[in-house]
Amino acid sequence: MANKEAGVTVSMEVEDDGIALITIRNPPVNALSLSVIAGLREKYGEAMRRDDVKAIVLTGADGKFCGGLDISFLQEVQKTGNVSLLPNVSFDLVVNTIEDGKKPSVAAIQGFALGGGLELAMGCSARIAAPRAELGLPELKLGIIPGSGGTQRLPRLVGVSKAIDMMLSSKTITSEEGAELGVIDSIASPDELLTASRQWALDIVEGRRPHINSLHKSDKLVAAHDLDDIFQKARQNAQAKFPNEPHYGACLDVIEEGIISGPNSGLLKEDKVFKELLLSNTARGLLHVFFSERATSKVPAVTDSGFKARKIEKVAVIGGGLMGSGIATALVVNNIHVILKEINSEYLRQGLRSIEANLQGLLLRGELEEDKMKKALSLLQGALDYEEFKNVDMVIEAVNEDISLKQSIFEELEKVCSSNCILASNTSTIDLNVIGERTTGQDRIVGAHLFSPAHVMPLMEIVRTERTSPKVVFDVMRFAKIIKKVPIVVKNCTCFAANRLFLPYLQAADMLANLGVDIFRIDQVICEFGMRIGPFQVQDVTGYDVYLAAMKEFSAAYSERTFLSPLVQLMQESGRAGKKNGKGYYVYERGSRPKPDASVQQILEQTRELTRIVADGQPISLTDQDIVEMIFFPVVNEACHLVDGGVVVRASDIDIASVHGMKFPSYYGGILFWADSLGPDYICSRLTNWFKAYGNFFKPSKYLEERARKGILLGASST
Numbered sequence: 001m002a003n004k005e006a007g008v009t010v011s012m013e014v015e016d017d018g019i020a021l022i023t024i025r026n027p028p029v030n031a032l033s034l035s036v037i038a039g040l041r042e043k044y045g046e047a048m049r050r051d052d053v054k055a056i057v058l059t060g061a062d063g064k065f066c067g068g069l070d071i072s073f074l075q076e077v078q079k080t081g082n083v084s085l086l087p088n089v090s091f092d093l094v095v096n097t098i099e100d101g102k103k104p105s106v107a108a109i110q111g112f113a114l115g116g117g118l119e120l121a122m123g124c125s126a127r128i129a130a131p132r133a134e135l136g137l138p139e140l141k142l143g144i145i146p147g148s149g150g151t152q153r154l155p156r157l158v159g160v161s162k163a164i165d166m167m168l169s170s171k172t173i174t175s176e177e178g179a180e181l182g183v184i185d186s187i188a189s190p191d192e193l194l195t196a197s198r199q200w201a202l203d204i205v206e207g208r209r210p211h212i213n214s215l216h217k218s219d220k221l222v223a224a225h226d227l228d229d230i231f232q233k234a235r236q237n238a239q240a241k242f243p244n245e246p247h248y249g250a251c252l253d254v255i256e257e258g259i260i261s262g263p264n265s266g267l268l269k270e271d272k273v274f275k276e277l278l279l280s281n282t283a284r285g286l287l288h289v290f291f292s293e294r295a296t297s298k299v300p301a302v303t304d305s306g307f308k309a310r311k312i313e314k315v316a317v318i319g320g321g322l323m324g325s326g327i328a329t330a331l332v333v334n335n336i337h338v339i340l341k342e343i344n345s346e347y348l349r350q351g352l353r354s355i356e357a358n359l360q361g362l363l364l365r366g367e368l369e370e371d372k373m374k375k376a377l378s379l380l381q382g383a384l385d386y387e388e389f390k391n392v393d394m395v396i397e398a399v400n401e402d403i404s405l406k407q408s409i410f411e412e413l414e415k416v417c418s419s420n421c422i423l424a425s426n427t428s429t430i431d432l433n434v435i436g437e438r439t440t441g442q443d444r445i446v447g448a449h450l451f452s453p454a455h456v457m458p459l460m461e462i463v464r465t466e467r468t469s470p471k472v473v474f475d476v477m478r479f480a481k482i483i484k485k486v487p488i489v490v491k492n493c494t495c496f497a498a499n500r501l502f503l504p505y506l507q508a509a510d511m512l513a514n515l516g517v518d519i520f521r522i523d524q525v526i527c528e529f530g531m532r533i534g535p536f537q538v539q540d541v542t543g544y545d546v547y548l549a550a551m552k553e554f555s556a557a558y559s560e561r562t563f564l565s566p567l568v569q570l571m572q573e574s575g576r577a578g579k580k581n582g583k584g585y586y587v588y589e590r591g592s593r594p595k596p597d598a599s600v601q602q603i604l605e606q607t608r609e610l611t612r613i614v615a616d617g618q619p620i621s622l623t624d625q626d627i628v629e630m631i632f633f634p635v636v637n638e639a640c641h642l643v644d645g646g647v648v649v650r651a652s653d654i655d656i657a658s659v660h661g662m663k664f665p666s667y668y669g670g671i672l673f674w675a676d677s678l679g680p681d682y683i684c685s686r687l688t689n690w691f692k693a694y695g696n697f698f699k700p701s702k703y704l705e706e707r708a709r710k711g712i713l714l715g716a717s718s719t
């Protein structure tokens, strides 16, 4: 059948054995678009009618089964708000056509079966998979729940606890794990997958194997008293982990409904809840993040230039401190050979020990297996000089934010590295042109800014100057993917994108502290809004020295809109260093949660005395919403400066920088997407009022003013 979309087909071949092989082809992930769904209905209809067809094998083209329902179509439905546009996959296709059809179906799975893809497969009588195929129901990551029977069939195939775990974590399992759990019936090599699936289907037809309808299986459903316990714990965990995302609880309700009232009732509830959730703000935000994250890998004049990526197999990391050791860890776990360079053997030992500790942490959290840890350690080598640098493909400098030290390192690198070695700096704030001032060839100088802890945080800012060659940017983008980071390409400027968002956030919190708002209330309100920790605890954790060094750079470059507060300096002068010495705004003691330290009130009074921005000496009175807005609207404003200044390739890159760089809640869709949900006009008018009351820090940018006036969304492209 030829479908409307280019390259999309659902084909059917019937062989002499009486098996109809139905293949989904919709590159790149064989998503279930409207035409694929229509094609499946049509081919199934034909297979059921034809006398020469005994059974069906369902598969996907190009080594991939199916990546689920077409998410771009889900976004279209959100735009119209009309859920009746959704095709009836759950009942019409999965239940009536596949599962209850008079001829059995077997799914032949390669690559991945995700979301609606796994749901189709679970509607089949059996699933045969190639080794290491990925299986999962990751819908909750998108703010929705599985909508084609996944909430009902998965618990019946793998058991209630495991199904809950898979759905709530959105994590995939391999086909081998699937076989142990019961969702996969057999594993076959890719070469034998179709033959094995055909044979399985014939075995069902000829009564050698049972024709299983997974919706009505009950052997894995546990006794009622265990169920209460399982659901109670799952609800508590979901509430603790995702307090602002009600779709986690909704998913549990739907699963439970099917177990208590039967699968048909469960399916009906699933359908209703899926549609409601699809139109929620959470799902809108998370779908925006899904596409924005993928958009970051498209950079005009870089990724469309036909470059062939060079191999980056050996990398030198300069500096074994917190950043350097984190970067080295991220590299070795992704099979990259690392030379860690330090200035003396004591520092080198410490650096290597930190990497080992990082790997151990990953092992303990189940994110790394023992043999992979051994492999990672075998890729690590220490160095005290530049001898080995002639053989590396890339260097990442990760020393302190000391301009002249960085300049001399780059000067040296130019001498010791091969001429095509990429020279990257992990600076988070310093202008790359300044770092490369003493270097002659600057086309291979690039920023590779990772975030702490670098082996955990997913963002990598790739900073290019006017002289950085597009090929180098391309290679570093590929490298970012290899070490499993989301890359955003940004134009060189002080503090780049992520820290230009982060520093106004901290300044705004300092501003409120100086206006007399209780800092512990600020932290609490910001956590309730969705940040993992509040702005004052963040200062404690990051370290005051790091904050002050970054602020120095920021305030020098953007003085007209910097709020300089003496607070952090005063904290330091009082002998506090934050988490590092256990004394900050909070007291940190091993084994207990950070406790607010009442004695910082004295320091707060001192800072207010020095800044004197409280009118009549009276602290201002703010609602929780005021606090959120006074803290995040300056961030929105800075995001506008970034877009207007062409620092990012597209506005949605800012959303990704905010989500992955400063941990702005992804379910708001990122800082600009959130701002647009409130309206540029509202934000501009609030900033204008605060600008009049408290000065330039709140002054709306031209971009914001113009968009507010014209009624254009901040994230909309200018063309």
Ligand SMILES: C[C@H](O)CC(=O)SCCNC(=O)CCNC(=O)[C@H](O)C(C)(C)COP(=O)(O)OP(=O)(O)OC[C@H]1O[C@@H](n2cnc3c(N)ncnc32)[C@H](O)[C@@H]1OP(=O)(O)O
Residues within 6 Å of the ligand: 028, 029, 031, 032, 067, 068, 069, 070, 071, 072, 112, 114, 115, 116, 117, 119, 138, 139, 142, 145, 146, 147, 148, 150, 291, 294, 295
């Ligand atoms: C009713 C149902 O329950 C509801 C659903 O099924 S909702 C969908 C559930 N499925 C998912 O969440 C899977 C989402 N996709 C993925 O996780 C990954 O894309 C993947 C593991 C399938 C492949 O990963 P990878 O090879 O790294 O490719 P990736 O860059 O992510 O995607 C390639 C392209 O496919 C697109 N894509 C991936 N999954 C898609 C989907 N389900 N629908 C539409 N487009 C999709 C991406 O947007 C990207 O497009 P681009 O090239 O234009 O940017």
